[in-house]
Amino acid sequence: MWDRNQMAARAAEELEDGWYVNLGIGIPTLVANYVGDKDITLQSENGMLGMGPFPFEGEEDPDLINAGKQTITEMDRTAYFDSAQSFGMIRGGKIAAAILGAMEVDEKGDLANWMIPGKLVKGMGGAMDLVAGVGRVIVVMDHTNKHGDSKLLKECTLPLTGKGVVDRIITNLGVLDVVEGGLKIVECADGVSEDDLRAATEATII
Amino acid sequence: MKKIYPNAAAALDGLLHDGMFIAAGGFGLCGIPELLLSAIKDAGTKDLTFASNNAGVDDFGIGILLQTRQVKKMISSYVGENAEFMRQYLSGELELEFNPQGTLAERMRSGGCGIPGFYTKTGVGTVIADGKEHKDFPTGADGAMETYIMENGIFADLAIVKAWKADETGNLMFRKTARNFNPPAAMCGKTCVVEVEEIVPTGSLDPDSIHLPGIYVHRIIQGDHEKRIEQRTVREKA
Numbered sequence: 001m002w003d004r005n006q007m008a009a010r011a012a013e014e015l016e017d018g019w020y021v022n023l024g025i026g027i028p029t030l031v032a033n034y035v036g037d038k039d040i041t042l043q044s045e046n047g048m049l050g051m052g053p054f055p056f057e058g059e060e061d062p063d064l065i066n067a068g069k070q071t072i073t074e075m076d077r078t079a080y081f082d083s084a085q086s087f088g089m090i091r092g093g094k095i096a097a098a099i100l101g102a103m104e105v106d107e108k109g110d111l112a113n114w115m116i117p118g119k120l121v122k123g124m125g126g127a128m129d130l131v132a133g134v135g136r137v138i139v140v141m142d143h144t145n146k147h148g149d150s151k152l153l154k155e156c157t158l159p160l161t162g163k164g165v166v167d168r169i170i171t172n173l174g175v176l177d178v179v180e181g182g183l184k185i186v187e188c189a190d191g192v193s194e195d196d197l198r199a200a201t202e203a204t205i206i
Numbered sequence: 207m208k209k210i211y212p213n214a215a216a217a218l219d220g221l222l223h224d225g226m227f228i229a230a231g232g233f234g235l236c237g238i239p240e241l242l243l244s245a246i247k248d249a250g251t252k253d254l255t256f257a258s259n260n261a262g263v264d265d266f267g268i269g270i271l272l273q274t275r276q277v278k279k280m281i282s283s284y285v286g287e288n289a290e291f292m293r294q295y296l297s298g299e300l301e302l303e304f305n306p307q308g309t310l311a312e313r314m315r316s317g318g319c320g321i322p323g324f325y326t327k328t329g330v331g332t333v334i335a336d337g338k339e340h341k342d343f344p345t346g347a348d349g350a351m352e353t354y355i356m357e358n359g360i361f362a363d364l365a366i367v368k369a370w371k372a373d374e375t376g377n378l379m380f381r382k383t384a385r386n387f388n389p390p391a392a393m394c395g396k397t398c399v400v401e402v403e404e405i406v407p408t409g410s411l412d413p414d415s416i417h418l419p420g421i422y423v424h425r426i427i428q429g430d431h432e433k434r435i436e437q438r439t440v441r442e443k444a
Contacts, residue, residue, distance in 0.1 A: 044383065045307065045308075046233040046234075046383050046386045047385055047386050048382075053441055054440050055440055055441070056440060056441060056443055057440040059440075061382065062433040062434065063237065063370075064382045064383055065233075065234065065436070065437075066383075068437065069233075069234040069437045070437045071435060071437070071438055074382070080382055081385070082311075082380075082385050082386060082389040082390060083233065083259070083386045083390065084389070087307065087311050088308075088312075090308060091312075091326060091327065110331075121295065123304050124284070124306055124307075124334075126283065126307035127306075128306035128328050128329050128334065129306050129308030129328045132327040132329070133308075133328070159332065160331060160333075162330075162332065163332065
């Protein structure tokens with residue numbers, strides 16, 4: 001089994017030199033720690049390319065935040081723009097990949113990560129635009145929920161963020177691709193067998 | 207025509223009426239028109255519809271207008287930071303229209319550009335697409351058809367935005383990620399009122415560095431801004 005940092009490290013392997021990438025909140029944020037020598041430019045969808053790390057204490061700037069509303073810093077390469085242009089580059093396919101968390105993914109690549117009816121009503125933010133627009137959608141999440149049920153389903157039960165949008169899923173148990181007819185195992189996490197992975201997955205594995 | 211006004215109340219004089227539609231700039235608490243929102247609270251204008259990415263927090267930003275029940279409807283992409291908002295929404299006192307963030311930004315931009323509708327892939331196959339016109343375009347690989355939905359441009363009665371600097375003719379510069387929704391919001395208002403940290407003499411801004419030309423700006427005020435930080439995150443010095 002992989003822990004959070006191992007999942008993030010595995011997700012970082014998905015990124016190619018020169019890519020412009022959007023990272024979601026949670027484990028996806030950790031991916032930035034594992035890109036190594038690759039030249040990756042991070043986008044923050046409120047209106048920034050070239051997102052730097054958190055500031056040192058005392059150097060926080062209220063005019064400089066990321067999409068999670070956290071204080072951040074700029075880099076030599078940083079460019080700022082308004083939110084219409086920011087989502088123009090997302091919708092226009094200029095962002096090579098988005099790595100984001102999910103509540104549910106199904107075997108057709110449908111993704112649910114924004115709403116639990118009657119419980120959680122916060123809004124989708126930029127998630128629907130990202131999954132509809134970027135080149136590659138990579139989901140990083142735990143394989144099962146806190147009750148031990150599979151989060152990789154035959155069909156999502158929660159309201160969708162996007163239909164048929166997910167390309168690859170990285171969980172604590174392994175890596176799976178969305179392909180014609182279901183999910184395909186790409187890799188098993190350390191100490192996890194293919195049988196373990198199948199047993200923990202509701203979705204069809206081909 | 208003189209665009210500079212002495213304060214927020216004076217700049218909004220004659221522009222406010224109950225039931226009006228206001229587009230507001232800002233993302234979270236970053237780059238929000240805090241002085242103009244405060245003046246709208248003081249004016250007591252009611253039944254407002256706001257197009258704004260977020261709804262502020264309980265005691266700052268649009269949140270202060272929720273406390274006084276001045277807001278009838280929000281058009282937003284994310285409202286998770288506001289307990290009073292949740293309470294009013296779940297009890298049916300407040301209408302809420304969720305827009306994907308990029309759709310909201312483009313609705314403002316296109317409204318300001320005289321474009322009443324546009325097609326987008328965002329939200330196809332989700333509840334956002336319910337009841338909207340669907341149309342296929344040959345934008346896929348090798349001309350494969352892909353489905354889009356139509357979204358409407360926003361035409362607001364009033365835009366309220368925050369910029370960093372303005373010259374006396376209303377040419378604007380923004381600072382870092384405080385730009386966010388401010389230019390598209392400014393563009394989609396019949397009238398646009400801007401609050402800035404500094405009004406500088408016309409001619410002192412580099413014409414090549416203007417982020418939004420003064421043609422979109424009708425009234426300007428200068429004032430002190432609290433600029434509250436929503437989530438202070440720092441790293442340790444090595």
